[in-house]
Amino acid sequence: MRALNTTAESSALHAEIVGMLYSNNRRSLMAAIVVMIALLLVQWHLIDHIILTVWSSIFLVAYGIRAYLTVQYEKDLQRELHSRQWLQWFRASTCFCGLAWGLGGILLFPEADTAHQAFLIFALVGVSGAGIIIYSVDTLSTNLFSGGIVLFMIPRFLIHGSSVSLALAVLFMVYVFYVTVAGRSLATSLRENISLRIASNLDNKKVHQLAYYDFLTGLPNRRLLTDRLNQAFARCVRHQHYGAVLCLDLNNFKGLNDSKGHQAGDELLQQVAFRLQQCLRKKDTIARMGGDEFIAVLDELSTDKTEAITAAQATAEKMMAVFSQPFELQNSKYRTAPSIGICLFLGDLLKEDEVLRRADIAMYQAKKSDNLNSIQMYDEAVHPAVEMRATLENELAFALQGKQLLLYYQVQVNELQQPTGAEVLLRWQHPTLGMIPPDQFIPIAEETGEIVSIGQWVLAQACQQLKHWSQSVHTAQLKLSVNVSAIQFSQPDFVQMVKETVLASGCDASCLRLELTESLIVKNIDEVIEKINALKVLGITFSLDDFGIGQSSLSVLKRLPLDELKIDRSFIKDIVHNNYDSFIVQTIINMGKNLSHSVIAEGVEMQQQMVMLQKMGCHAFQGYLFSRPLPLHEFEASLQSAMRGGAAPSATGQRKVLRSRLG
Ligand code: C2E
Ligand code: CA
Ligand code: CA
Numbered sequence: 214m215r216a217l218n219t220t221a222e223s224s225a226l227h228a229e230i231v232g233m234l235y236s237n238n239r240r241s242l243m244a245a246i247v248v249m250i251a252l253l254l255v256q257w258h259l260i261d262h263i264i265l266t267v268w269s270s271i272f273l274v275a276y277g278i279r280a281y282l283t284v285q286y287e288k289d290l291q292r293e294l295h296s297r298q299w300l301q302w303f304r305a306s307t308c309f310c311g312l313a314w315g316l317g318g319i320l321l322f323p324e325a326d327t328a329h330q331a332f333l334i335f336a337l338v339g340v341s342g343a344g345i346i347i348y349s350v351d352t353l354s355t356n357l358f359s360g361g362i363v364l365f366m367i368p369r370f371l372i373h374g375s376s377v378s379l380a381l382a383v384l385f386m387v388y389v390f391y392v393t394v395a396g397r398s399l400a401t402s403l404r405e406n407i408s409l410r411i412a413s414n415l416d417n418k419k420v421h422q423l424a425y426y427d428f429l430t431g432l433p434n435r436r437l438l439t440d441r442l443n444q445a446f447a448r449c450v451r452h453q454h455y456g457a458v459l460c461l462d463l464n465n466f467k468g469l470n471d472s473k474g475h476q477a478g479d480e481l482l483q484q485v486a487f488r489l490q491q492c493l494r495k496k497d498t499i500a501r502m503g504g505d506e507f508i509a510v511l512d513e514l515s516t517d518k519t520e521a522i523t524a525a526q527a528t529a530e531k532m533m534a535v536f537s538q539p540f541e542l543q544n545s546k547y548r549t550a551p552s553i554g555i556c557l558f559l560g561d562l563l564k565e566d567e568v569l570r571r572a573d574i575a576m577y578q579a580k581k582s583d584n585l586n587s588i589q590m591y592d593e594a595v596h597p598a599v600e601m602r603a604t605l606e607n608e609l610a611f612a613l614q615g616k617q618l619l620l621y622y623q624v625q626v627n628e629l630q631q632p633t634g635a636e637v638l639l640r641w642q643h644p645t646l647g648m649i650p651p652d653q654f655i656p657i658a659e660e661t662g663e664i665v666s667i668g669q670w671v672l673a674q675a676c677q678q679l680k681h682w683s684q685s686v687h688t689a690q691l692k693l694s695v696n697v698s699a700i701q702f703s704q705p706d707f708v709q710m711v712k713e714t715v716l717a718s719g720c721d722a723s724c725l726r727l728e729l730t731e732s733l734i735v736k737n738i739d740e741v742i743e744k745i746n747a748l749k750v751l752g753i754t755f756s757l758d759d760f761g762i763g764q765s766s767l768s769v770l771k772r773l774p775l776d777e778l779k780i781d782r783s784f785i786k787d788i789v790h791n792n793y794d795s796f797i798v799q800t801i802i803n804m805g806k807n808l809s810h811s812v813i814a815e816g817v818e819m820q821q822q823m824v825m826l827q828k829m830g831c832h833a834f835q836g837y838l839f840s841r842p843l844p845l846h847e848f849e850a851s852l853q854s855a856m857r858g859g860a861a862p863s864a865t866g867q868r869k870v871l872r873s874r875l876g
Contacts, residue, residue: 225411226404228293230350231300237347238283242276244343245310248336252321255332259323268313268320275313279306300351307344307354311361314340318366327377334370334381337362342392349396350403359389427501429479430486438500438508442565445498445512449559454513455521459529460554460572461489462580466505469547477542478505481549488535493528508569514557521557522590529553529588552579556591577603605649606657609641613667617642620674621842624851625694625813628832632855634692636728636815636835637675638842639667659700668701669710676718676725678845683721687856694726694756699733708747715751723752728779731763738769745774756813761801771808777833778805782816785836789821795829802830 249272253265282302286292292299318337323329341362348354363386370382425437433441442458449456463485470478482505489499489507498510511528514521532553539546554575558568571591578599579589612618619642622635641649658664675693682688701707715722727748734741745755756777757770761784780801787794798814805812814826817836826834840851 222408222412224293224296225414226408227300228296229407229411230404231296231303232292233350234303234348234354235283235286235299238279241343241347242280242283245272245276245340248340249317252317252333252336256321256323256329259326259329260321264320268317271316272313275306275309279310282306304351304354304357307348308357308361311344311358312365313361315362315365318362319369322369322373324373327375330370330373330378330381334385337366338385338388341389345389345392345396346399349400352397352400355393355396355400359393363389427486430483430501432486432490432507433498433500435500435502438498438502438510439565441498441500442510442568445510446558446565448513452513452516453559454516455518455557455559456514457511457521457525457528457555457557458568458572459509459511459525459532460556460569460576461507461509461532461551462576463505463549463551464580465549469549473542473547477547480542481540481547484540485535489532492531492535497528508572518557518559522555525555525557526588526590529555533588552576553588554579554591555588574600574603602657604646605654606661608643609654609658609661609663612641612643612654613663613670615644617644618667618670619844620671621844622693622848623835623842624840624848624855625692625833625835626839627834628827630834630839632691632852633833634694634724634726635848636694636842637671637678637696639671639696640842655698659698662700664698664700665704668698669714671695672711673714673718676715676720679720679724680718683724688852690724692724692726692754694728696728696758699730702729702733702741702744703737708744711748711753712751715753721752723754725752726754726756726777728756728758730758731760734763734769734773738772742772742774749774757810761797767804770804775808775810777811777813778808780812780814780831782814782836785814785816785822785826786818788825789819795825798826798831799829806830 249269253269256265282299286299289295289299314337318333321333323333341359344358345355348358367382367386370378370385425434425440426432427434445456448454463481466478466481469481482501486499486501486507489509493499493509493511496512498512500508500510502508509528509532511525514524533551536548536550539548541547554572554577556568556571556575563571575589575591579587581599582589619640621638621640623638624632625634625636627633639651639655641651641654643649655664658667672695675695679691679693682691704710711727715725729741749755754776755774756779757773757775758779759781760778761781778801780798784794784798784801788798789795802812811833812831813833813835814822814831815835817823817826817834817838819838822836823834823838840848843851
């Protein structure tokens with residue numbers, strides 16, 4: 214027999230067997246009464262009527278109890294749960310019925326009438342045979358029943374001592390034995406069939422559970438949610454009702470996982486799931502989409518849009534309210550709150566994916582808003598920008614692996630407009646959105662931490678390029694400026710990482726310049742100085758980018774072991790017409806001289822700007838006047854033509870310069 218794997222399977226088998234036993238009771242009761250009446254009628258003139266009355270009373274009590282138990286069993290709505298008690302009662306009443314029949318064998322035994330003895334045996338053989346077969350699923354019930362009959366009857370036939378009664382008793386025993394054996398094998402195959410069916414039912418349930426429910430929280434999973442959402446859509450179309458999708462995400466769940474471990478994270482999710490379930494209507498669905506994201510589908514809110522919005526917001530507030538009580542995690546209290554985004558739907562105006570996406574965007578906006586723990590409705594007017602940001606944030610993680618990041622090179626020139634090097638500038642070549650400028654994705658990369666690996670990649674590329682250039686006399690002097698984000702610089706292993714990257718490439722470290730911004734200097738000035746000095750030992754030089762717009766004090770700047778100040782392009786823009794800007798630029802140039810730092814101006818677009826800067830004492834430039842940032846092969850090509858012409862590399866820039874020279 215197939216072994217039952219779980220307690221669930223064996224209790225289901227037990228309950229089913231008890232059900233089968235009780236289900237036969239009504240028919241066997243009828244049959245027993247028919248046999249009893251037949252016996253009474255046949256023996257009426259042979260047996261004392263008092264004895265007949267006593268026996269039929271005992272008989273009726275036994276079968277009356279059985280009928281009562283059957284009714285009670287059927288009434289018990291939790292009979293499967295109580296199946297063990299019901300089996301005990303069944304066995305007791307079966308034993309009683311067997312004894313009643315056995316007693317009939319003694320009391321109704323006609324001493325002198327062999328034909329009636331045969332009739333009695335015939336009736337009891339039928340009764341015990343039927344009983345053994347009917348009760349065969351429970352061996353003990355079978356034994357109690359046939360045992361009760363045999364116990365009284367056989368001695369009675371043996372006591373009588375005639376050869377006929379003896380023969381009848383032996384035949385009876387053989388018959389009971391035979392039927393019992395047959396009943397056993399019947400019972401075995403019956404139980405086997407039942408347990409197979411139960412097991413396959415349970416397996417199906419298990420498969421269903423795994424396929425459609427989240428194993429951690431027991432909530433519907435994404436697959437079931439899609440199904441429910443489809444149904445909700447169909448109902449909303451039929452009844453022209455608005456429904457809503459609510460997207461809920463826990464704030465700082467990653468922080469909890471990192472600080473208290475995944476076990477605590479799992480516990481929190483389970484408790485959150487339980488609480489969220491309590492605040493929804495029966496017809497609503499709450500599903501876990503994975504991670505700490507939950508989706509609720511609110512079906513048929515109202516035919517009126519404003520009412521539907523109010524109802525959806527009310528549910529969102531209820532969901533928010535379940536977070537007011539702290540959660541119990543590993544014996545300590547933990548407080549958290551979610552961000553919730555809402556998107557309404559009406560019929561099939563929007564596809565399910567779109568509704569989910571919009572709810573997600575609204576949630577994202579809720580998370581980004583200053584007011585933490587907020588609830589946001591999807592609003593078409595506000596969302597394109599947020600949507601774009603969300604898309605970039607999601608896809609940035611794959612940009613590096615997907616080889617979608619590129620480096621552009623923007624030339625830097627000296628006063629003779631000869632190329633001295635270039636600034637390395639990142640570009641993201643997105644497969645569908647096209648070229649994305651760094652201003653759009655670097656802040657996101659800084660927020661997600663992705664900037665660390667991106668920055669490392671940029672540095673490695675730049676070093677390899679320097680190494681490559683070092684092999685030609687024409688390019689060996691070129692320097693490369695690499696932008697370093699404050700987040701990247703503040704990594705504890707930043708110095709180590711730069712050292713390893715430079716050494717691995719084999720480039721000349723003195724050709725590498727790192728551009729830092731003032732934002733980095735504001736805090737931990739000593740640590741910054743230490744890191745800069747550690748890298749300067751290798752020969753790496755440092756430039757302070759976007760200089761002039763920051764807040765750092767002169768005393769701080771003096772302490773920094775920098776090599777270059779890079780005047781922010783916003784001052785260069787109006788330098789020709791704005792006296793204030795030109796005054797600032799002059800001050801920066803003077804300051805650089807005083808601190809023995811070289812000064813470079815970026816964003817130089819016009820000849821006049823360059824001329825003015827030169828007059829002020831600035832001798833290094835970068836800007837569209839010379840060249841826009843270019844992909845490597847174009848940059849290298851323009852370098853070659855610049856070398857031939859002896860000026861800045863860009864074809865357009867070069868033409869302009871030549872024109873101005875001629876002019
Ligand atoms: P940034 O470091 O100030 O880079 C100079 C920016 O000015 C570049 O913009 C460049 O294309 C632009 N530019 C150069 N000449 C001119 C000009 O004559 N006129 C005008 N209007 N603009 C000019 P880009 O390439 O869009 O880079 C923007 C910012 O993105 C950079 O500003 C830098 O902060 C950041 N960035 C770029 N690449 C990297 C990188 O590899 N790592 C990090 N951390 N940041 C980067
Ligand atoms: Ca820069
Ligand atoms: Ca800059």
